[in-house]
Amino acid sequence: MRFTVLILLTSSCYCDVEFSERPRNFSIELLYHTQKQTGGHVVISPFGIWTLMTGLAVGATGDSFEQIRVAFILPRSLKTVVCGSKHLTKSVLKRTSDGVSITSKNFLFADDDFLLKPAFKQTITEDFDATVKVLDFKDSNEAAAKANNFIQNSGARVTNVLTSEDFEQSRMILTNVITFKGLWTSPFNASHTTLEYFYNENKEVIGEVNMMHQKGEFPLSNIIDLKSFVCELTYGTDAAYSMLVILPHPGVKVEDVYKKFENITIPDIIARLQNDEKEYGLDEVEIKLPRFKISTNIVMNRPLNDMGVYDIFDPEYASFSRATNESIYVSAIVHKADIEVSETGTVASAVSTAYLSNRFGTTKLIADRPFLYFIIEKSTATVIFAGIYSKPSLY
Template sequence: MKCLVVFVFTVATCCAAMDFSGRARNFSLELLHFTQLETNGHVVISPFGIWSLMTGVALGATGRSRSQLARAFLLPKDETSIINGYRNLTKTVLDPTTQGVTLASTNFVFLDNGFNIFEPFRKTLTTEFEAHMMELDFKDSDSAARIANTAIKGSGATVSNVLRSDDFGNSRMILTNVISFKGLWSSPFNVSDTNVEPFYDENKNKIGEVKMMYQRAMLPYSNIQEMGATVLELPYGNDNKYSMLVILPYPKLTVTEVYKKFASIPLKSIFERLDSDIVEYGLEDVDVKLPRFKISTNVVLNKPLNSMGVFDIFDSKLASFEKITSEEIYISAIVHKADIEVTESGTVASADTSAYFADRISTPTFEANRPFIYFVMEKTTGTVIFSGIYSKPSVF
């Protein structure tokens, strides 16, 4: 029995109205929840990169393999609807005209010599998903890795050495997605205002130190009591198309407790709340403290996807990919690698509880000196490009 290995690789370097979009957005929230359980809560992932690649894989699956993927990734049954929805969504998300934002996503398919895939599936990947396809000698794994990494780098990707020679061992096909984002803040932080400060857990126990950035700026801000958190939006560029949403739990509330509120308070409602507060209070100055940070995550997604109901594709006896090839194949692992860097230019002391229930007369303070949730989003579709949780402080 041969195996199909799917590697999902995503990287973010951060310096500083479609019906289909809801599918990717809702999947994103669930995936982050189950992935953070595998990483002790400190994590970054690219839900959009994973969703993009696995949508393509789902088009090659049949039977229970297909139905489990469709349920987990919230895909319509009709193949044409999947392809059209994917095309329209990615066109909007990945076509930034925003000054100060660069965003690119590229799919690659590496085939072992002699491994034949059906022409319709090949055409779908290369045409609809714009995948770069290449045949390599997987038995010469060192050469295969070198050629594959050269092809990835030659596409303009900002990463190198994506694949290792070990990745080609028992594989017959490797699918890779590389997604990169760089965004400059619309309102950058001043480097001279950055200081080393304590970082606490939810019970105000000091657990480390961070380089804390600071600015006072007119930014969208809300206190959402029903969520138990304050919310801040940090826009990128010049047109409000991309932004980072930071969700800071009230003191003594954990990230997990707040995250569960997404079941009743979707991301769309949070942005509506931000907009309504601007209408009610106007766009006001907010004192913002946010750590400089860099997070790297390397996680196998098999278990998180198991938690979302995806099992058969990982089982050599149950996997069904009859639209891909006549050979018996299965997915041995879905490996996700992601990096995010947040600095003063962009994305490459705590208040007591009473402050979070105060009115908007005085200048509000948003001090992220304890664990928080963040999302890098394309706002017109509500698509989560990157998401994560910051909970392990370090001086960066």
């Protein structure tokens, strides 16, 4: 029997401190293991996957819980997991900002003969603010239609998330729908977008892109220890959310930058940008960034295996006895994500389904070769979306 959990996130751009460090610390590792299966051109939602795995942890016991806990840097106390997740989600996703809106909706779809333990159901409904819906999974077409209707009526900018096949071998589906919409604080002028070459890490032309262009005062640092230039492009009028564009130095590969993340964190980067701005002020910077769209559809089993999560996928060893007395396991965790970056802002969505330096006068950031990007909530330094752009296409 298979345990299905689905989490869906859509973002568009048109707790406490100790706990908030957890989802951001594993983001680089997760992106690293995922990009190995996608040829390096990828977008994922680390916060969304973290939310999914936190929900799984609430129902897991034994080694199933311990492996999730270690991989996703969760506290040992289940009470702390629940409380911390609740407060962090509120901090990251429920901020009000002119020019940015972000919402989160949770659903639990259960088969009509599937028995949830009362404590688990209470935790999901009260602490994860989930709406519980009982459906007849045997009529898989009708179940999918009703589930998708519930999701769409929640205000999510997505349609037809679940298919009839998702219900055929499942007993429970847990879905988290996140919608993020924001505009650049300083939008690009579409009339300045031009067709330009894009290069690989060996300085060879590998395609063309519609290159957006603007000049303005932006935080920009040359972080020697990261072998990269880092620029921050903010969303909304209060700049509570932003995109960090990390462009490796000429001749430096994205993979080399990954290795540097062992000693440099996202909060370190944010602090460096802030310190440089305080010490040197903001210079006028020329920014060139491709207008792009990336879609990723990947089974996360192997990346999670690489992070030490095994038992939840094994019918013999999986243990979800906090959720139910039935013998269930996760057959697959599928993550679907896409991102669009244009002159006005960023549109990103993600669906995860579990069946179950020294600054030295840099005034340009020309992203005409592979680069990394992170969309973050700044007060907690939480990575909501992350990716690599390395395969040019016209968009």
